[in-house]
Amino acid sequence: MPDRDLSQHIRRQLSAALDGGAPLIAPLPSQARFAAPRGAMPSPRWRLRALTVAVAAAGIVAVTFAGPPQPREWVVQSVNGISKQVGIPAGSATPTPKNESATSGQKKPNAPTESPEATAEPGESPEPAESQQPPVSEPIDGGGGGDHSPEPSPSNGD
């Protein structure tokens, strides 16, 4: 088969179509797609560092937010929240054992009417009565009941 050739007019038409449709803007080799994976891929050393930082950050977050377990804390918070909404003072709400101990411990020093004498039982006075508990330092001489003088009598020395 003979190898035919195209006329110059047809060649120019072909070149105009190819050059006009696909303008030649060749990206630089550094901007080409084949250059991207090598530059974007981190080295193993950086990968190890990034992994270490990520693990440390996760540990800090876990320690910060997890903390020790606090059972029934949510109950106290929710009851206090409801009592605030309703308008009831927090202390008069149905107390949980923890709440009760907390409120009683705070109110005792502030209450002016409550004294140790008023609250204590008759037999549980903090100050012992003299008639019932004699002082330990008093000597027992076996003498009369009214003589409590610790000084010896002058007649004994004569």
Next chain:
Amino acid sequence: MGAEGEATSAALRPGNRDDFDRLYRENYPRLLRTLYAITGDAAAAEDCVQEAFVKAWRAWPRFRPERAPEGWLHQIAVNTAISYRRRAKLRSVGEILRRLGRPAVGRDPGDAATASDVIKALAALPPRVAADFVLRYHHGYNNREIARLQGVSERTVGARLAQARDELSRRLGPDWRGKLPTSETAGVHFPRGRSGVSDA
């Protein structure tokens, strides 16, 4: 005639980044034009060329220096464009199936303005036929060089060029059938400095 395509005969070191950058600079224009003729879409041609260089870069450490780098890149690029056309054809079939029974969507006026009849006729050719035609009549390669680039015989190249001329003459006019070489047109003009594919 394309004046791109400079010397690539200098010793190439497989795996060397600088040598690959040089290959990229020297072969990008030719590959872009060739793939534009195959795909019929400038953006797709750029995408395919970039994808071809990504594939070539991955295979670059295993490149055999005794092989012509232009032909190596050309085959990677043409295969990439063929894959693109295959995927595009599948997409178009899917679009047709989805639009069955619906009114046809009109063509984008921008496409009609930029895609010339020549490009559309080239894109309708089989990919390797279109590539041979552009290499021969736009880049100025002779049949032997095209045969080396494509890895086929010169007879195959001649048959492909004849097929291209027949198809284009039917679509674009009888001038595209060409004429037998005379004493004035027998000499083929080669682009300056294109020595990457030697006859040796």
